[in-house]
Amino acid sequence: MVPGETDPVRRGLDRLTRSVADLGRLIETYFERHQLLSVTDHIDTSTANGRLILNVLGSVSQWERETVVERTVTALRYLKDQRRVYNHVPLGYTAVDGALTPDDEEQLVIAEIQDLRSKGHSLRVIADDLNARGIVGKRGGAFYASTIRAILGNSLHIAA
Numbered sequence: 001m002v003p004g005e006t007d008p009v010r011r012g013l014d015r016l017t018r019s020v021a022d023l024g025r026l027i028e029t030y031f032e033r034h035q036l037l038s039v040t041d042h043i044d045t046s047t048a049n050g051r052l053i054l055n056v057l058g059s060v061s062q063w064e065r066e067t068v069v070e071r072t073v074t075a076l077r078y079l080k081d082q083r084r085v086y087n088h089v090p091l092g093y094t095a096v097d098g099a100l101t102p103d104d105e106e107q108l109v110i111a112e113i114q115d116l117r118s119k120g121h122s123l124r125v126i127a128d129d130l131n132a133r134g135i136v137g138k139r140g141g142a143f144y145a146s147t148i149r150a151i152l153g154n155s156l157h158i159a160a
Contacts, residue, residue, distance in 0.1 A: 016058075018065040023058035027051065080155070091138045091151055100156070109135060110157050113148060123148040 017023050027045070036045040036054070043057075044050035079086035083100040092110045093100040109130070116126045123145035130143045137143055151157060 018058075018061040020055075020058050020062050023055065027054070083156075089138065090154060090156060092157060106138070110151060113151055114157070117148075117152060123152075 017026065036043060036050075043053050045054060076086050085095045085098050085100060089095050089100065092103060092106045094103045095101070113126055113130075116129065117123075121129075126148050127143040127145050135143070137147060
């Protein structure tokens, strides 16, 4: 193996599953009848020690996955709270030097969507109304009920 390269067997076991629950099901349904051997990780599912090592590796894999998710969510929340571009630029904003800046015309569309919703119009009716008047979404496409729901649920569009 080349120095610095990930051990292909370790990588394979890590990819087996990153969920302790899924690993438990695999052990119950598959490894009870079939043996998994990994010389580099000292795993032999026919022994108690081998099953322990497999479970520990499974727990570490799940922890790594959950840690990545937590860090990503925290980073994206920070960028959103700072009104920085963190994905595509949402309706109502333009990107100026990486910062979200309100777009006056698009803000009027959002205000209209909020007004129609406050008057009891359904998401579908709002989308149909905007489409009938030729108003297009951020990327030039039509509005759908799901688009309207996302706009109304975006914390950038909720008045303080």
